[in-house]
Amino acid sequence: MFSTFLVTTSCEDTDDQIVCTTQFVYGLNVIVLDASTGNPIFQDIEVKAVDGMYQEILELVPGLEYAFAGAGERAGTYVVMVTKAGYQTYTSAPIILTRDECHVIPQSLTVNLQTN
Template sequence: MKRLFLFTLLVALLMISSCKNDNDDQIVCTQQYVYGLNIVVLDATTGNPLVEGVTVEATDGSYNETLQLIPGLEYSFAGAGERVGIYTVTVTKDGYQTYTSSPIIVTRNVCHVIPQSLTVNLQSN
């Protein structure tokens, strides 16, 4: 009887030790594509969003990207998708002064980049 009890106990311990706990430090990442830069451009006088004829460029060393208006991100130019870096953003539009940002640092966590947002108020000429 003791042997049966010990055998049962041993089997139970082996089963418990072989079980995986699916919650132990496992990180589940989404399939979402995350943009590192989200830039909103406004007219400095009226506060109205500017999108027509606006060019937003992000530069990180030799890397250069023209940001795009993304559906679902109202009046926001987005870029640097899933790309870390130290970016300088330049915004141009005819009839307005060119804007150049201070360095913007885009970092990441274990899954995605951490988005950085900037609102640019363009001054008319």
């Protein structure tokens, strides 16, 4: 599902030199669903990633109206928080983003929000 905006790490090893792509890779990719119906939730919602003092509101990915992305090219240990009126706030376990010689290695998360 994320293949339209995720890039697999793409580096070429030519004569012991690594040549990286210039494509920007998001580290976090989050889909939020209503736990009762399984329908995607993407309006009037906040999806936030926190890594220590760093905080970022994840944005909807153009062309994929249900996917939120963030932590672009930024390795770290993130906690994802999802808030929406009428639902219980969701807080993830820590998600570790690593990187290779070229890009951050993406991690995907599906959140099933429970109604109040």
